[in-house]
Amino acid sequence: MYSKVSSVVLRGIDAEEISVETDVAFGFPTFSIVGLPDTAIRESKERVRTAIVNSGFSFPAMRVTVNLSPAGVRKEGTHFDLPIALCILKSSGISAAAGIEEFVFIGELALDGRINRINGVLPMISGMLECGMKKFVIPEGNRSEGAMVENAEIYCAATLNDAVRFAMSGVGLERVEFCAADFEDTDDVPDFADVSGQEQAKRALQIAASAMHNVLMTGSPGSGKSMLAKRMPGIMPPLLYEEALEVTKIYSASGLLGEGRPMITKRPFRSPDHTVTPTALIGGGLRARAGEVSLAHTGVLFLDEIAEFSKQSREALRIPLENEKVTISRISGSITLPCSFLAVAAMNPCPCGYLGDTDRECTCTAAEIHKYNRRLSGPFLDRIDMCVTLTSPGYDEIREHKSGISTAEMKAAVMTAREMQTHRYRNSSIKYNSQMSTEQIKEYCRLDEAGDRLLRRAYKELKLSVRSYDRILKVARTIADMDGRNEIATGDVAEAVQYRCGRDIFG
Amino acid sequence: MSNSEIDSRGGKINSGSMLSGVVEIKKNSSSYSSLLRETGRDAPETLYCIGDISLLNRRSAAVVGARKASQYGRWAAFNIGRKLAGHGIVTVSGLAYGCDSEAHKGALSVNGRTIAVLGSGPDVCYPKRNRAIYDSILENGGLIVSEHEPGIIPLPAYFAQRNRIISGLSILTVVTEAGIASGSLITAERAADQGRTVMAVPYNMSSINGIGCNKLIQDGAGIVAGIADILEELGITQHDDDEIDLSGLSPEEKRLLNLVRADGEISLNYAAARTGRKISEINAAAALLEIKGFIVTSLGKLYIAK
Structure with missing residues (x-):
């Protein structure tokens, strides 16, 4: 007898509907699964057979054929156990309740009939919602993940028995209530007030956070580069629901969610080590996993010791920085993941790290320093809007200074700037000043006569490049936005000049 | 190390055909620098020159210092070069x-004439990155000098040797920055051996970059308390050519400039703390001063440019 149940397959963070079809027929008892299953699905035969028996049902001693359709799509994951088991029971005579074909079943079976938690439930559900499927049965262990999705009818099943009872009667499982996550809570992000001094760098990071300007910090070891970068998520606006959903989908598909962390509610902060491979950074591998750039989506990607990254890794960053998405091509097809992040790069001023330090002597030669700084040339630096140098803490410590500006104080201006940008770009495809094209710079970064004269003079005297000219305008736009002003003042331009890139660190 | 050994290691990269513009001057020639000839065994038999060879017998002063120089050392070298050229x-x-x-660069900034003594053949620009300066020296009627034949590529030992020519060509030698084991100290030593005046720019006690200079002063070198001291040593009275015009500056900018002048170098963070102004205002003022050429920023600190 033939029967059918719906399930889903994940490709990156996109979902595709899969029909699980079963036919149980007279003949020599066999159990075969067809339709491009991967090893995990082929092994599900044993789990399904044992779980069915241990749940008190009998496994049909007949010819059992399971097809995963469309048969041409490669399928992976253990979550087909539940739909396969239900389908087999349906085929062997269990009467299903009306309307059960509208449900998508997701779940991995344990040998005793329990349903185990799986990865990727969130992108599966939200992908199916887009396809018009609204009803789901998911593992009990994924309950909190399911609770994040609005406008879906989701039920959680703890055992195969529960699921079968539900499939037969349409009742018996509790519906998951939608529960909005708290996006405001950033308590565990450290506060900028902990960093004494370095007001110049803090200001740079504040501007960067206001319009997602990528920023490069240069400074001796111990000057506080990592300390400052770690505090970045705290001054960024809370995640929007849509953003959180998108990030959580990536984390869910990568298996980085747990029962204790069903949803990503804070902007991610990722800091890959400098030994990271291009694949780990961008994404890829046999099963096409998300890379650090995608895991940092909507948040901060901190590239500490950027000069020590391999050339391949640095080059690989170009496309994600440019396109804000990555496409990973594999033999089974290609997947596209979003990666709109704020890059905070940090490096030492020279190979030994102590050039310009007041306490330690730099042991590098002039040529070594030149070569070191040249590592960051060209395409990567082109995507960096702002550069800032941190002075060694000892330098400022010996002179008294006030206690530092706090995260809360810094965030206020960021929020003002974000509002200004939301309003300005409401009819545009971009969201932040850092994304402006040359035409948009012309339209939105008009300078008054004094500002224009200043920038022209800076261009000549400080030997700016055309690119850095545009970047200064973008940053000046942001500085004015932080103050809630539509006009860019001369002072804004002057301050933006101070954060220009491409300064010869050692001439 | 014998000369033949150097030749075999250094080698020649071209011979004869591409030597246009290179002038050979023998030790007994009247064009040869008389100051250098006085040094006796320090004077090479032949000088290979490109440019205006009359400069060999003009009044000249050597300005040398560390390659990996601090902003202060570079400031001093630039301004001494500029002031000397101006006189x-x-x-x-x-x-x-x-x-x-x-x-x-300081000398060239006022279109002054300057001599570069190379550790390679006169037609081999080393370091390559200084090609623009090399060309500019010749364009401004300067001179490139070497004891090595054209085409010789430099060896580490050549640089220490050429220092005796730098000091030998000059009435006095100024060291603008020297660490404890700096090559500039070799130049100073040779200058002293040659009986020439040595002067050094003083540094903070705490400055690692400048210990060599302070030691030179301790050992009897003249102290450069102001650039005018060098001119005085050369017997020249300074004409006031560059009174700095502060009229175009806002009160904010003047305040910051005075702060930088007081300390010589300050960080932006310190400037903000000292003035009690917002960092954004300090940023803007610093950028304006930099555009106007009063200060330079390097490694997060502000330095005087004029």
Whole structure:
């Protein structure tokens, strides 16, 4: 007898509907699964057979054929156990309740009939919602993940028995209530007030956070580069629901969610080590996993010791920085993941790290320093809007200074700037000043006569490049936005000049 | 190390055909620098020159210092080179990175004439990155000098040897920055052996970059308390050519400039703390001062440019 149940397959963070079809027929008892299953699905035969028996049902001693359709799509994951088991029971005579074909079943079976938690439930559900499927049965262990999705009818099943009872009667499982996550809570992000001094760098990071300007910090070891970068998520606006959903989908598909962390509610902060491979950074591998750039989506990607990254890794960053998405091509097809992040790069001023330090002597030669700084040339630096140098803490410590500006104080201006940008770009495809094209710079970064004269003079005297000219305008736009002003003042331009890139660190 | 050995290691990269513009001057020629000839065994038999060889017998002063120079050392070299050129003195240096480059650049900034003594053949620009300075020296009627034949590529030992020519060509030698084991100290030592005046720019006790200079002063070198001291040593009275015009500056900018002047170098963070102004205002004022040429920023600190 033939029967059918719906399930889903994940490709990156996109979902595709899969029909699980079963036919149980007279003949020599066999159990075969067809339709491009991967090893995990082929092994599900044993789990399904044992779980069915241990749940008190009998496994049909007949010819059992399971097809995963469309048969041409490669399928992976253990979550087909539940739909396969239900389908087999349906085929062997269990009467299903009306309307059960509208449900998508997701779940991995344990040998005793329990349903185990799986990865990727969130992108599966939200992908199916887009396809018009609204009803789901998911593992009990994924309950909190399911609770994040609005406008879906989701039920959680703890055992195969529960699921079968539900499939037969349409009742018996509790519906998951939608529960909005708290996006405001950033308590565990450290506060900028902990960093004494370095007001110049803090200001740079504040501007960067206001319009997602990528920023490069240069400074001796111990000057506080990592300390400052770690505090970045705290001054960024809370995640929007849509953003959180998108990030959580990536984390869910990568298996980085747990029962204790069903949803990503804070902007991610990722800091890959400098030994990271291009694949780990961008994404890829046999099963096409998300890379650090995608895991940092909507948040901060901190590239500490950027000069020590391999050339391949640095080059690989170009496309994600440019396109804000990555496409990973594999033999089974290609997947596209979003990666709109704020890059905070940090490096030492020279190979030994102590050039310009007041306490330690730099042991590098002039040529070594030149070569070191040249590592960051060209395409990567082109995507960096702002550069800032941190002075060694000892330098400022010996002179008294006030206690530092706090995260809360810094965030206020960021929020003002974000509002200004939301309003300005409401009819545009971009969201932040850092994304402006040359035409948009012309339209939105008009300078008054004094500002224009200043920038022209800076261009000549400080030997700016055309690119850095545009970047200064973008940053000046942001500085004015932080103050809630539509006009860019001369002072804004002057301050933006101070954060220009491409300064010869050692001439 | 014998000369033949050097030749075999250094080698020649071209011979004869591409030597246009290179002039050979023998020790007994009247064009040969008389100051250098006086040094006796320090004077090479032949000088290979490109440019205006009359500079060999003009009044000249050597300005040398560390390659990996601090902003202060570079400031000093640039301004000494500029001031000397402004008073018709030829600046002699070694075309190396850092202080040497700045000394040449300072002289060139007022279209002054300057001599670069190379550790390679006169037609081989080393370091390559200083090509622009090399070309500019010749364009401004300067001179490139070497004891090596055209085409010789440099060896480490050549640089220490050429220092005796730098000091030998000059009435006095100024060291703008030297660490404890700096090559500039070799130049100073040779200058002293040659009976020439040595002067050094003083540094903070705490400055690692400047210990060599302070030691030179301790050992009897003249102290450069102001650039005018060098001119005085050369017997020239300074004409006030560059009174700094502060009229175009806002009160904010003047305040910051005075702060930088007081300390010589300050960080932006310190400037904000001292003035009690917002960091954004300090940023803007610093950028304006930099555009106007009063200060330079390097490694997060502000330095005086004029």
